[in-house]
């Protein structure tokens with residue numbers, strides 16, 4: 168059985184998508200269409216989604232999913248904690264890297280280098296049947312593009 172953990176936010180791989188649901192104020196529950204069985208432990212997967220708030224506005228977002236050896240999953244917020252740039256996974260060094268100011272995070276989201284003041288944020292996550300749901304803060308904003 169898949170154990171789930173995490174608070175916080177993504178995308179990689181073909182066929183990954185997201186359905187959005189719920190908009191009664193923050194947070195907004197987002198259903199990820201990625202099959203949790205396809206996640207590889209230790210290999211982050213970015214899953215894109217479209218966030219639609221109760222007011223009707225929508226914006227693109229994503230979450231980095233990390234499956235752990237015990238089957239639990241963490242959903243990382245896609246925004247660097249320094250200045251909200253989009254970061255990515257660098258498989259060559261097995262670290263999350265932010266190109267804006269060279270922020271570097273470990274697989275568990277802890278800061279390894281650069282100016283980020285705190286670890287990566289997480290989206291609360293739960294498994295409902297075979298569907299991963301994450302709770303995205305209602306004030307979520309699309310990450311700034313990397314430099």
Ligand code: FES
Nearest residue numbers: 247250265268270
């Ligand atoms: S925004 Fe990521 S290191 Fe500055």
